[in-house]
Amino acid sequence: MTLLAEPKTTTQHLAPRVAELSAAVAGAGLIVLHLVQPDLDPGWSVVSQYALADSGWLMSVVFILLAIACSALALSLPSDRLRRAGRVGRVLLLVATIGLLIAAAFVVGTPLHDVGSLLGNLGLAVAAVLIGRDLRRGLPDGPRRWSAASAHAPWISAVVMGAFLGTATWGIGLLNRAVVLAYIVWIIVAARQARRG
Numbered sequence: 001m002t003l004l005a006e007p008k009t010t011t012q013h014l015a016p017r018v019a020e021l022s023a024a025v026a027g028a029g030l031i032v033l034h035l036v037q038p039d040l041d042p043g044w045s046v047v048s049q050y051a052l053a054d055s056g057w058l059m060s061v062v063f064i065l066l067a068i069a070c071s072a073l074a075l076s077l078p079s080d081r082l083r084r085a086g087r088v089g090r091v092l093l094l095v096a097t098i099g100l101l102i103a104a105a106f107v108v109g110t111p112l113h114d115v116g117s118l119l120g121n122l123g124l125a126v127a128a129v130l131i132g133r134d135l136r137r138g139l140p141d142g143p144r145r146w147s148a149a150s151a152h153a154p155w156i157s158a159v160v161m162g163a164f165l166g167t168a169t170w171g172i173g174l175l176n177r178a179v180v181l182a183y184i185v186w187i188i189v190a191a192r193q194a195r196r197g
Contacts, residue, residue, distance in 0.1 A: 011075055011076075012075070012076060012078070015072045015073070015075040015076035015191075015194075016072070016073070016076040016191040016192065016194045016195035017191070017195070018068065018069075018072035018076075019068075019069045019070075019072035019073040019076060019187055019188075019190075019191035019194075020069075020187070020188050020191045020192065022065045022066070022068040022069035022072060023065070023066065023069040023183075023184045023187040023188050023191070024184070024188065025065050026062045026065035026066045026069065026184060027181070027184045029058055029059075029061060029062040029065065030047060030062055030177075030180065032058065033047075033050045033055065033058055033059060033062070036055050036058075037050055037053050037055060040053070041173065042173045042174060042177060043170045043171055043172075043173050043174055044170055044172065044173050045173045046108070046172065046173055046176040047059065047062075047173075047176055047177060047180055048103065048107075048108035048113065048117065049108055051107045051108060052107060052108065056107070059104075060104040060105070061104075063100045063101070063103050063104035063120075064100070064101065064104050066100050066120075066183065066184075066187075067096075067097045067098075067100035067101045067104070069184075069187045069191075070093045070094070070096045070097040070100065070123075070124065070127075070187070071093070071094065071097045072191070073093055073187055073190055073191055073194065074090045074093040074094055074097070076191060076194040076195070077090055077131065077135075077190075077194050078194060081134055081135065081137070082131070082134050083134055085130040085133065085134070086130055086131050086133070086134035086135075088130055089126070089127040089128075089129075089130030089131035089134075090127070090131065092122075092123040092124075092126050092127035092130065093123065093124070093127045093131070094123075095119055095122075095123035096119065096120045096121075096122075096123030096124040096127060097123075098116075098119060099115070099116045099117065099118065099119025099120030099121070099122075099123055100116065100120045101116070102115060102116025102119065102120075103116035103117050103120055104116075121158055121179070124154055124183050124186075125154045125155040125158050126155070128150075128151045128152070128153075128154045128155065128183075128186045128190070129151055129152065129155060131151070131190060132147060132148065132150070132151025132152070132186070132190065133151070135147060135151075135190055135193040135194065136148060136151070136193070139193075146189070147189060147193065150182075150185050150186045150189040150190075151186055151189075151190075153182035153185065153186065154179065154182040154183050154186055156182075157175065157178045157179045157182045158179050158182075160175060160178075161175035161176055161178070161179050
């Protein structure tokens with residue numbers, strides 16, 4: 001007797017594509033910010049500081065796109081592939097969504113932006129590990145290694161950046177960009193794995 005998998009709903013079909021596209025456009029938005037605000041030194045300045053300039057609205061759009069990517073990824077994850085930790089990770093993606101929306105609404109240096117940043121960073125970093133573990137089950141060696149690397153890169157880069165926070169060290173901005181890039185890459189990898197489901 002062969003059991004047939006349930007057909008994917010429209011949401012399960014579209015959500016991973018929305019997650020991939022939103023994450024990719026958020027990355028492109030960050031590149032555009034570097035081009036339109038070349039006076040902001042990427043070595044010293046975290047990406048949230050782009051919101052303080054005239055084109056700061058674009059930084060808010062980037063945060064909103066990342067929030068959309070997180071919520072779409074949470075919707076796209078097949079429940080049958082998630083164990084308890086993966087389900088906790090899905091909730092953390094929604095926490096990250098809320099954090100990113102708060103970070104979009106309040107500029108850097110305000111207490112609410114800091115709360116949003118904390119929720120977004122912790123939510124995404126931990127969700128990547130918890131969900132990534134479930135999504136790579138059953139993958140061949142090569143893709144499994146790539147999946148593991150993309151799932152662990154967010155928390156590793158966040159820990160390295162955190163070690164330098166509060167220090168007047170050139171490079172903190174580059175570390176911050178590495179964290180954001182790690183989030184974007186993981187979201188795209190996880191969405192592709194969810195799509196293959």
